[in-house]
Every structure is written in structure tokens, then in C-alpha cells.
Amino acid sequence: MLPPAKPYKTSLYLSCAWNDRSAFRELVALLQTCRDRGFRFDTFLLPEDHPAAGADNERSLYEAVRGKMKYCQAVLIPADAPSAYSRWINKEIIAATSEMNKPLIAVRPPDSGEPSLIVKQNADRIVGWDAEAIVQAILELSAP
Template sequence: MSIQKESSRPFHLYLSYAWNDERALDEFRTLLQRERFKPTISILSPAHSANQADDERALYHAIKTKIKFCDAVVMLGGEYVKYGRWINKELIACRDELRKPVVFVRREKSEPIPFIFKQHADTIVDWDAEAIVSAIRQLAGRRS
């Protein structure tokens, strides 16, 4: 069963820094294409100067700038410990300041969901194209 396609409305997503693993990013794009969903994707590159600096404000500002014009923020499960520095700033920017919806994607059903995501995600979905696309469309549609 496939959800109804909304070809006339482009979506712009910010993917959490945890998606900087090229393989995970490619798998995500491929998964979305199964639903014929091709959003514009923003991500803070590891090469961005704010990532190299010790200045936490510069990093936060760079994250906030990337998130500002996005319809939704997509977080990847299983990466919180490794990328907590970025994820905390992403959550503050998108939830507290910019009021962007957060979709948490759990790659493995057995994967524990960190409390911070239970607390801040608008929805938690499994690694399933239809569920992910439906969540994005529903949450981003609230803001339209």
C-alpha cells in the first residue's frame, strides 16, 4: 500500500549530523525514493568550519541557519552517544527556537530509544519508507 503522492509540494529536510555517514545517507535517500519522495536535503557537513572550532556558539549558529528554512528535522537512531554535541544543539534549535517538527528514525526495531528523543521527537518511526514519508508529510503539513 502506497501513500498518496504530493508532487506539487516540495519538501526541505534537515538531516541530523548523525547522517554524515555517506552510506547511511545513501540508504536513506534510496529508501525515500521507494515512495517517489525526493526532498531537498540540508546537512551540516563535517568539513564546515563550525565543526572544527571549539566555539559552541558558532556551531549552534551554523546548525540553526541550516534548519531555519526546513520543513522538518530527521534524526537517526543509534547515534546519540557518538554525535551528542551536535544533536543537542539541533534539538534546541529546532524545538525551542524554530519550532520545527522532529522525526526520529529507528533503524533497528530492537534499538533502544534515548530519553531525549522520546521527550523531543514529534514522532518515532521505524526504518520503513512509507512510515517515514507519511510522518514527514503529516508533520510538515501542520506548518503549511
């Protein structure tokens, strides 16, 4: 259990792969359960209907992801990202780890399968669908 702490506010980039299902809303609601312990956050993501999402130009998609991620302290991706989102996930992983040095936290949704190899190789931490584990990873990996 996370101890009560002084208020902490952070900005999180949530992977575009969270767009596909209600998991985005569920993840945000899960994180909000830690508000009583001082954890506050803003979320950034690139919506599915963003013009770069349908572009044939991979560079424009990468730049759009990078632009949203730039001001965030940590990146949350689903550990079981469906293959339909591999185009997004790959760009998010590259931007977070290779270019921006952002902590990459993979979250295992309930009833999810084994994390993909690319997630295993690049995530700074893989956590379960548990608010305290997610927040603890955010605090440990992104605190100044």
C-alpha cells in the same frame, strides 16, 4: 501504504549524526522510493568538515546548524544517535524544537537499540526504517 497523491516537495534537514556512516545515503535512497507517489525532497545538513564542526565555540556550531535548518520543513535524526554525536544532536534538537518549531522525526535504523532519552522526550514522532512511515510522518507533521 501511502496513496498516490498530488506532487509534494519538501526540504529536510538531516542530522549531522547521519554523516558517520552510509546511513545517510541509505536514508536518502529509502525516501526516494516514494518518488513514484509524488514525494520529492531536498536535503540540507551540516557536513562533518564544516569549519564550525571542529570549533571550540559551541555557539558557532549552533548557529551553523540553525542556518542549515532554517529553510527546512522537517528535521530527521537517527533515533539511536551515537554518543559521539551528542554535541550535534543536542544543538539540532534545541534549534528544531525550542527555537524554530520544526517537526522532529526520529528514525530507527535497522538493528538499532532503544532511542535515547533525549530523543524520546523531544521527537514529535519516532518511526522505523520504513519509507512510508517516514514520509507519512513528514506529511502529517510539516504539511501547510
